[in-house]
Amino acid sequence: MPEQAVEARFDELEQIRNEANAKKNRIHWIFGPILFAVLAVLLMYTSFPFPFMGVIVVAGGWFYFINKENEKFGKLFKTKVMVPSLLKRFPHLTYHEKGISKEHFLTSELYKISKVDRYKSEDMFSGVHGKTKFRFCEAHAEEKRKNSKGGSSYHTVFQGVYMIADFNKSLKGTTRVLQASDNFIKKLFNRKTQVSLDHPEFEEIFNTYSDDQIEARYILSPAMMERIVELQSRWDEDIRISFIRDHVFIAIHHKKNLFEANMKKEINADQVKRIYEEVEMCLSIIDLLDLNTRIWTKE
Amino acid sequence: MNLLIPIGIVAVLIIAIIVIYNGLISKKNSLDSVTSTLDIILQKRYDLIPNLVSSVREYMKHEAGTLTEITRLREAVSDGGSSQADRFEKENQLSEKLKGLSISVENYPDLKASDNFIQLQRSLNEIEEQLSAARRAYNASALNLNNAREQFPSNIIAGMMKLKEAAYYEAPAGVQEKPDVKALFNS
Numbered sequence: 001m002p003e004q005a006v007e008a009r010f011d012e013l014e015q016i017r018n019e020a021n022a023k024k025n026r027i028h029w030i031f032g033p034i035l036f037a038v039l040a041v042l043l044m045y046t047s048f049p050f051p052f053m054g055v056i057v058v059a060g061g062w063f064y065f066i067n068k069e070n071e072k073f074g075k076l077f078k079t080k081v082m083v084p085s086l087l088k089r090f091p092h093l094t095y096h097e098k099g100i101s102k103e104h105f106l107t108s109e110l111y112k113i114s115k116v117d118r119y120k121s122e123d124m125f126s127g128v129h130g131k132t133k134f135r136f137c138e139a140h141a142e143e144k145r146k147n148s149k150g151g152s153s154y155h156t157v158f159q160g161v162y163m164i165a166d167f168n169k170s171l172k173g174t175t176r177v178l179q180a181s182d183n184f185i186k187k188l189f190n191r192k193t194q195v196s197l198d199h200p201e202f203e204e205i206f207n208t209y210s211d212d213q214i215e216a217r218y219i220l221s222p223a224m225m226e227r228i229v230e231l232q233s234r235w236d237e238d239i240r241i242s243f244i245r246d247h248v249f250i251a252i253h254h255k256k257n258l259f260e261a262n263m264k265k266e267i268n269a270d271q272v273k274r275i276y277e278e279v280e281m282c283l284s285i286i287d288l289l290d291l292n293t294r295i296w297t298k299e
Numbered sequence: 300m301n302l303l304i305p306i307g308i309v310a311v312l313i314i315a316i317i318v319i320y321n322g323l324i325s326k327k328n329s330l331d332s333v334t335s336t337l338d339i340i341l342q343k344r345y346d347l348i349p350n351l352v353s354s355v356r357e358y359m360k361h362e363a364g365t366l367t368e369i370t371r372l373r374e375a376v377s378d379g380g381s382s383q384a385d386r387f388e389k390e391n392q393l394s395e396k397l398k399g400l401s402i403s404v405e406n407y408p409d410l411k412a413s414d415n416f417i418q419l420q421r422s423l424n425e426i427e428e429q430l431s432a433a434r435r436a437y438n439a440s441a442l443n444l445n446n447a448r449e450q451f452p453s454n455i456i457a458g459m460m461k462l463k464e465a466a467y468y469e470a471p472a473g474v475q476e477k478p479d480v481k482a483l484f485n486s
Contacts, residue, residue, distance in 0.1 A: 169428070196439055213329075213439075214336050217432035296425040 006085040006272070013081060013267040020073045021263065024066055031062035070263060077261035085272050090279060096124040099137030100162060108164075108249030109174060110240045115157050117144040123259045129283055130292035131299075136163035136282050138258055139251075160237065160254035161282055167219075167248045168291050170298045173212035175219055177228065177241040180207045199225040205232055219243045227289050234288070246298070250285060319456045326447055330440040330465055337433040337468075341376070341390060344426045348373045348397075351419050355400070358410035362403055369396050384466040391469065394430070397423065434468045441465035 038054040083095050099121025106113055124137035139162040142154040175195075180203075181187070187194070195208040195216040202225040210216035220228075232239050238253040258278045261271055286292065352366050359366065372393040376386060401420065410416050444465050448457040 198435060198439070214333065214429070214433050214436045217435045218429055221428065221431065295421065296428060297421050 006081055006088075007269065009080050010267050010269075013077060016076060017073060017261075017263060017267055020069050024069050027062065027065045027069070031058060031065070034058050035062065073263055074260055077267070078259075081267070081272060082259065082261070082275055086275065086279060089276055090125075090127075090283075092127045092129065093125050093279070094127055096126065096137075097122065099124045099139055100135060100164065102141075104164065105139055105141065105162060107244070108162075108242045108251065109176060109244065110178070110242050110249060110251050111141060111157055115143045116141045118142040118154055121162070125279065125282070129286045131294055132166050132168070132286050132291040134163060134165035134286060136161055136285075138162070158251055158253065161250075161252045161258065163250040163252075163282065163285060165248050165250070165286060165291055167243055167246055168294055168298060169219065169296050171215060171219065171243055171246055173210060173215050173244075175208065175210035175212070175216045175243045177206050177208050177220070179238050179240065180205055195220075197225060198222070199229075201229050202226075205229065224289070231285065231288055248289070248291070315452075316456065319453045320460075323444075323447055323453060323457055323460060323462065326440070326444040327462065330437070330444050333433065333437045333440045337430075337437050340426060340429050340433050344393075344423075344430065345373060345377060347419070347422055347426060351397075351400075351423065354413070354415055354419060355404070355410060358407050358413075359400075359403065362400065365396060365400055365403070369393065369400065372396060382466070387466065387468045394427065397427070437468050441467055 035055070035058045038058050042054065078097075086093065086095060101121070102116065102119040105111070105119060105121070106116065119139070119141045121137050121139040124135055126135035128134070139158065139160070140156065141158040143157050144152050145155055146152045190207075190209055193209045193211060195210050195213055197203055197208060197217070197220060199222060202220075206228070208216060208220065228239075228241065235252050235254070240251045242249045259275055261267065262274075265271065348369060352370060355362075356366060372389060376389045376393060401423070404411055404416075404420075444462070447453045448462050448464065
């Protein structure tokens with residue numbers, strides 16, 4: 001349970017949350033009718049120049065003010081409640097507001113540089129769990145795509161938990177474990193680097209690519225493949241893992257925004273407990289992949 | 300005009316033969332490459348054994364028989380002359396003996412605490428792990444080549460090339476058998 005000192009702040013935060021929600025209601029009451037009026041004008045006067053500009057401006061303003069309130073409260077919750085209680089619960093963790101840089105995200109080689117045009121990352125936790133040095137955060141990578149009308153829009157390439165941890169074996173090459181794909185062209189181009197492994201369930205879920213066939217099997221021992229299958233079933237999301245120069249990079253797609261306050265619910269111990277569970281879920285990846293076993297030459 | 304069809308058929312046949320031939324060569328080379336890596340790892344283990352035996356000998360007086368057997372198997376695998384399958388069999392026996400030795404160490408607390416031995420054991424674990432990976436890579440390459448050697452139409456070209464069937468590296472008996480937990484607790 002959260003510490004008493006933090007609990008004492010729940011009332012203060014609850015009051016701020018109520019005020020913020022009241023303010024958000026006022027914003028809805030202002031922007032709702034304005035949008036309605038703009039739409040009505042557009043329908044009545046079809047010759048109105050740039051008909052959608054008005055809608056975009058009003059809807060954009062609406063979103064901006066609501067988002068501003070959410071962010072303001074989210075930040076306050078993190079500094080006053082989340083971070084102090086997390087650090088008490090997990091003393092070996094350090095919290096950073098900013099996440100892992102785009103450069104380190106791309107180091108994993110799990111996503112192509114050309115596919116990441118916009119990137120943001122937040123809520124990074126770092127530390128040493130057992131014998132394993134790690135950091136994980138929330139990351140969102142998007143690709144800019146042009147549409148047929150000449151405009152462009154951003155499409156999510158990755159959104160979820162991204163972790164970098166020290167691997168327990170010394171490695172020289174690059175091995176990537178991606179979701180299995182039936183794309184024939186992709187298979188044809190990658191057939192030289194594809195590793196066919198001796199674990200049917202693993203092979204059904206994942207495709208493995210490596211520049212060293214033996215090292216790939218050194219990393220993906222039968223026990224490790226079993227653990228990765230278990231990781232996949234636990235999260236039940238698109239999971240990609242790469243092993244590069246003594247590090248393991250894990251990208252788990254997860255649409256839900258983690259480590260955040262739920263503004264719709266009362267600020268109490270349950271909110272903090274939920275975040276504890278989210279952090280524990282991420283830390284358990286290290287235990288599940290058995291990264292703390294150091295029986296090989298790497299200490 | 301009439302000639303175009305037979306020329307076309309012959310061209311397709313020649314291209315098919317080239318593709319199949321190159322595929323077989325690439326599979327054979329891949330097996331050779333994995334075999335040579337496997338040899339390097341086995342050599343590393345071969346080099347490590349004298350160190351291991353000499354550092355445990357004074358502690359493990361009751362295991363003199365196991366140590367002699369390990370030394371004998373080490374010499375046997377280096378003899379050469381025997382077939383690939385025989386050699387794999389001997390390497391497996393050596394793996395089993397070394398595994399048995401690692402378990403026996405539990406009865407010798409002084410040895411278990413020795414820094415020198417801890418380092419050696421880590422090296423041995425590392426080599427065994429790499430060996431297991433190389434063995435799996437070898438078997439995957441052997442399976443790949445054997446499939447091509449037996450499947451139609453590549454079997455025709457393989458027959459002309461006189462490609463031999465690649466031997467599989469069977470996992471040591473201890474790896475295949477699941478440990479009998481009941482027996483462990485009752486002993």
